[in-house]
Amino acid sequence: MSRTRSRARRSSGGRLPDSPDPVAATIAGIPTISGIENLGQTLTAGPALRAGHPTPTRTWQWKRSGTPVTGADSATYTLVEADVGQTLTVVQTETNDTGSDMAESAPTGTIGTALGAPSLTAVASLSGRTLTIGVGTLSGHPAPSVALTSLTLDGVDVSGAASLGGGGTFEAHYEVPSSTEAQTVAWVLTAGNSQGTDAASGSEVVDADLAAPSVTGLPTISGTEAVGQTLAAAPASVTGAPPPIRTWQWERDGVAIPGATASTYTLAQADEGTSLTVVQTETNGSGSDSAESAATGTIAAASAGPALLLFMGQSNMTRRTNYDGGADYPANAFEWDGTTETALSFAGGNPGGTTPDGMGPDLQTVIDLAAQNPGRKIVVLLAAWGGTGFGGNDWGPGDTRYDDAVALANSAITEYGIGIECAFWLQGEADAFAGYTTEQYAAAFDEMATAMRSDIAGADALPFVLSEIYHSNAPQALINAAIADTPNRLAHSAVVATGDLGSSDNLHYNAAGVRAIGSRFVDAIPDAAALVPVAPSLSGVPTISGTEETGEILTAVPAGVAGLPTPVTTWQWHRSGTPIGGATLASYALVEADLGETLTVVQTVTSTEGMDAAESAATGAIAAGVSYPLPDAESGATAHWLFGSDYPAISDQVSGRSVTVAAPPLIATNYVRPEVGFGNGLDTGIAQQPVQTMCAVFSATANRRLIIGSFDDEGGIYKNSSVVFNRPDVYGASDTGQAGLANTWYFVAEAIDQENSLQTRFVGNATSSYVATGTSGGTVSGVNIGLGNLFYNSSNWVNQPLLAEAIIFPTYKDAAALEAIYQRSRTRMTARGLSIT
Numbered sequence: 001m002s003r004t005r006s007r008a009r010r011s012s013g014g015r016l017p018d019s020p021d022p023v024a025a026t027i028a029g030i031p032t033i034s035g036i037e038n039l040g041q042t043l044t045a046g047p048a049l050r051a052g053h054p055t056p057t058r059t060w061q062w063k064r065s066g067t068p069v070t071g072a073d074s075a076t077y078t079l080v081e082a083d084v085g086q087t088l089t090v091v092q093t094e095t096n097d098t099g100s101d102m103a104e105s106a107p108t109g110t111i112g113t114a115l116g117a118p119s120l121t122a123v124a125s126l127s128g129r130t131l132t133i134g135v136g137t138l139s140g141h142p143a144p145s146v147a148l149t150s151l152t153l154d155g156v157d158v159s160g161a162a163s164l165g166g167g168g169t170f171e172a173h174y175e176v177p178s179s180t181e182a183q184t185v186a187w188v189l190t191a192g193n194s195q196g197t198d199a200a201s202g203s204e205v206v207d208a209d210l211a212a213p214s215v216t217g218l219p220t221i222s223g224t225e226a227v228g229q230t231l232a233a234a235p236a237s238v239t240g241a242p243p244p245i246r247t248w249q250w251e252r253d254g255v256a257i258p259g260a261t262a263s264t265y266t267l268a269q270a271d272e273g274t275s276l277t278v279v280q281t282e283t284n285g286s287g288s289d290s291a292e293s294a295a296t297g298t299i300a301a302a303s304a305g306p307a308l309l310l311f312m313g314q315s316n317m318t319r320r321t322n323y324d325g326g327a328d329y330p331a332n333a334f335e336w337d338g339t340t341e342t343a344l345s346f347a348g349g350n351p352g353g354t355t356p357d358g359m360g361p362d363l364q365t366v367i368d369l370a371a372q373n374p375g376r377k378i379v380v381l382l383a384a385w386g387g388t389g390f391g392g393n394d395w396g397p398g399d400t401r402y403d404d405a406v407a408l409a410n411s412a413i414t415e416y417g418i419g420i421e422c423a424f425w426l427q428g429e430a431d432a433f434a435g436y437t438t439e440q441y442a443a444a445f446d447e448m449a450t451a452m453r454s455d456i457a458g459a460d461a462l463p464f465v466l467s468e469i470y471h472s473n474a475p476q477a478l479i480n481a482a483i484a485d486t487p488n489r490l491a492h493s494a495v496v497a498t499g500d501l502g503s504s505d506n507l508h509y510n511a512a513g514v515r516a517i518g519s520r521f522v523d524a525i526p527d528a529a530a531l532v533p534v535a536p537s538l539s540g541v542p543t544i545s546g547t548e549e550t551g552e553i554l555t556a557v558p559a560g561v562a563g564l565p566t567p568v569t570t571w572q573w574h575r576s577g578t579p580i581g582g583a584t585l586a587s588y589a590l591v592e593a594d595l596g597e598t599l600t601v602v603q604t605v606t607s608t609e610g611m612d613a614a615e616s617a618a619t620g621a622i623a624a625g626v627s628y629p630l631p632d633a634e635s636g637a638t639a640h641w642l643f644g645s646d647y648p649a650i651s652d653q654v655s656g657r658s659v660t661v662a663a664p665p666l667i668a669t670n671y672v673r674p675e676v677g678f679g680n681g682l683d684t685g686i687a688q689q690p691v692q693t694m695c696a697v698f699s700a701t702a703n704r705r706l707i708i709g710s711f712d713d714e715g716g717i718y719k720n721s722s723v724v725f726n727r728p729d730v731y732g733a734s735d736t737g738q739a740g741l742a743n744t745w746y747f748v749a750e751a752i753d754q755e756n757s758l759q760t761r762f763v764g765n766a767t768s769s770y771v772a773t774g775t776s777g778g779t780v781s782g783v784n785i786g787l788g789n790l791f792y793n794s795s796n797w798v799n800q801p802l803l804a805e806a807i808i809f810p811t812y813k814d815a816a817a818l819e820a821i822y823q824r825s826r827t828r829m830t831a832r833g834l835s836i837t
Contacts, residue, residue: 024099025056031092031105038079038112038141045075045090048103056094056101063089063104083111117196118144119656121649122189126204126581129176133187135169136200137649142193146170149199150188153177158185176206182242183208204581208241212287219280219293223458227302230266230419230458233278236291244282247535247610251277251292259532261609262491264460266529271299283610305418306377307369308336311362312395312405313427315469316508316517317384319353319360324511329363330370335380338411344380352382359511360384361426361467364518372522379416381408389430390444397451409456419458422525423449426517428469428479429508435475442482446490446565461492463528467517468498470509487531489566494528496520535610536563542603542616550594551625551645551669556586556601559614567605567612574600574615585675589645589666594622625669628832634807634821638686641806644670644832650682659684659787670832671699671804674788681788686808693751693809694785695818697825697836699744699802745804745829745836747822753812762818765836769822771815804834 028049035043043062050056062072065086069077077088087107094101118140124133135146151159151174162174176185186203216237223231233248250260253274257265265276275295282289311317329344335352342351344366349356362380369378383405388394394401409420431441445466453459468480486493497520501513509517539560546554556571573583576597580588588599598618605612625645633640633653641652641659645667651658659682663675674680749762763770784790787803805825813821826836 020053022096022098023051023053025050025052025094025096025101027092027094027101027103030103031090033088033090033105033108036115037108037110039081039084039114040079042076042078043088043090043108045077045092045105047075047092050094050101052094052096052098052101054096056096059093059095061091061093063091079111084113086111112141114141115195116140118191118193118198119649119658120144120146120189120191120198120200122187122200122202124187124202124204124581126206127578129178129206131174131176131185131187131204131206133172133174133189133202135171135189138191140191140193140195140198142195144191144193144198146189146191148172148187149190150186150201152186154183155186178209179206181208182206208243210284210286211239211241213238213240213244213282213284213289215280215282215289215291218291219278221276221278221293221296225267225296225298226300227267227269227272230264230461231276231278231296232458232460233263233265233280233293235280238282238289240282240284240286240289242284244284244288245606245611247281247283249279249281251279259534261535262461262533266461267299269302272301274299306334306379306416307373307421308379308381308409308412308416308418309362309365309369310381310405310409310420310423311360311365311384311426312401312423313384313425314386314388315426315429316514317360317362317382317424317426318386319350319358319362319382320355320386321359321508321511321514322355323350323357323359324515326511326515327364327367329366330378332370332375332377333366333380334377335382336408336412336415337382338408341379341415352380354386359514361424361514361518361521364515365424365521366518368519368522379412381412381420383408384426387430388427389434389436390441390448391431391434391436395427395448396444397448397455402448402452406452406455409459413457420456420462422463422465422521422528423452424465424467424521426467426469428483429476432469432473432475432479436479438478438481438485441479442485442489445482445486449490449493450565461529463525464490464493465521465524465528466493466495467521468495470501470503471499472503487527489564491533491564492528492531494524494531496524531564533607533609534562534564536561536567536605536607536612538562538603538605538612538614541614542601544599544601544616544619548590548619548621549623549625549669550590550592551667552590553666553668553673554588554590554599554601554619556588556603556616558586558603561605563605563607563609563612565607565609567607570604570606572602572604574602585666587666587673589668590622590625591645595624596621598622626833628670631828631831634809634824636809636811638808638810639684639806640808642828642832643672643803643805644668657685668802670834671802673800673802676800679790681786681790682803683790684785684787684806684808686785688783688785689810690754691752691810691812693749693807693811693813693818695747695749695805695807695809695821695825696787696803697745697747697805697829697834699746699804745834747825747836749813749818749821751809751813751818756812758812760813760815760818762815762822764819764822764826769819771818804829804832 031048032046033043035041045060060073060075062069062077087110089105089107091102091104120138121136123136148162151162162172164172176183183206184203188199188201190197190199219236220234221231223229238244248261248263250257250265252271275298277293277295279290279292323346328346333344335342335344350358366378385401388401390396393399413419449464453462466483466486468483469476484495486495501509501516503509542559543557544554545557546552561567571584571586573580573588575594598621600616600618602613602615627646637654639652639654639657648667649658661682662679665672665674674682747764751760787806788801829836
């Protein structure tokens, strides 16, 4: 308490009768302050006791950290922005004619921000079988309390087994019981204060306790023991943790058969007169165990049963080319339609064709195969249908044409008592016109062939022979690239090239071309049968690229991969030898926990034939990354995001709005990268409006179609108006024109005012700006604005943008305003270590 007093001298003239002596003003004690010490709240001064005659006059003065606050001279004071982080006192002064006194209150606590509901993120780590759950970020006022509100083990509540601790920071520990099976621990943390609650949840998969494999009993062999038939191995029982990887090896009279490493084996001519066994081997990280089956009987000569040939696809495979009058079906050729066997001959018209005299590749296939196998019955199963494709409910597993083909094949197997000898495929025009990429078509065909080998009886190793489609245009070239690559992806497959063959209608092959395809089909059958599976293998070890600092992204560069079918590659990052939970992508964003540690990455390749793994060399010790200052938000913006590791919650600078994500993005020092693919963009939660402006600073990682802004089935941030960037055009107008976007930072903006039919598109880099104005059309789609692909389910749009900044305004910005925002953005980006070039 501080005081000052002064007294006035008495006059020499005496005093008035009946008037008390004057007494100078005094204060006993100090004033007090009451109220909520947060921005926007009102504090109230409570006076200390006073004395004096005449009655003193009271005045007040509020101080901010010791300095008087101008104009703050009443008994109440409303806290403003300048008070945040400071303390306040109030000075009470009492004055009368004889003197004055003053007293200063004790200081308030540090003034906080406005009241707010909690916002909570959580972190979890698994060390051995100990799960630790803690708070990642926590905000809100008053300070929220945190509790573990749910903990389950494989769906069963185990919250009572958790221990809490952390010395002021919430932390929960749970020791997962030992188990020979993998277990899932799920948890929920909840934060609460007087303003509301927030929750964070997650789960961890705890591997089984390691145990070396043990095989109990012997594998068995089933199937007809004759050349040309397929034997199948059934495994013996096996235990082990983690679950072992199974491999097979067929042996002929005790000697391993090269390449015979699948669970099925088609008996070859070399097997006649011998007996076969199969060895089952089970392997995991703790060891391996093997068991060998009993031997088959002596393998008999090839059966003289019929050859069942399955023809599938579209176009000419449907027998739509007019018969050329040449060689007819031989007398031992028949067609099975699922219920009836019909002799094949053009003499009375082709019974199964699209037209009465239509011919397809099956004609010459049967002629050539009959010449190689005199007297053997050949049965055609025609399951082709013109105009069909993978995109039209036709050939995917469970689709109409797929089901028809499988049913037809199984009915023939039942009728003739023998398996399908070969499946032939001529299809792709419909998918070319539908815009299928090479990757899409390859994946669709492989899925179909794999499923068909399972759904057709005894067809585990069914040979597939594919024909290229007619070489006419770029879309067809994409399909032919997928077809030609099939033997590199799929065991027991072969391809016949057709680039030298002619067409009568620029779409389908003419009669000479159809006959040539049929002959090539026959020549390719042995190649398809001989293409056996190969176990996955890695050549060398993966490497790691990227800047070794927190906030930066490391990228795994894979080692060479071999194997058939094509192995699937998976990743696991390790921190100083310990796996990092959830770090299973080819890229990894370095976090504070990595500081001073070294990282490696393990590449694992897996297929039905086994697995292989290799670990990279370690990085250097991870250094501390750069931290950048927080610049001011754009005035009048609805939201203004600056992305990077210094804003891990991805909150905007205007109201703290956080984006929502389907898959967590990688967060680098000064940008974020959404995960690749449909639905993995950053959802702003801000709906499209008839009047609106969106700006973004981004870099494309490849010259492919890229979405910045919301997208619906009519395209763009608004219907008929888009911030969609097609390679290599910056402006989204077409696929031609401007230089490519890859690895270059751009400022882009889209402003629209549908009420006044205005639209402006702006693109800027360091050397120039581009402005396009026009008339807005369509109607607002109503979807949320997204950063990256939120809505468009197509592999054409799976490119990953790197995002440094995004701004949304509720108003229309003309070209001059966009230029000014662009220049301010360039300044912000330069301060954050990025250059718009």
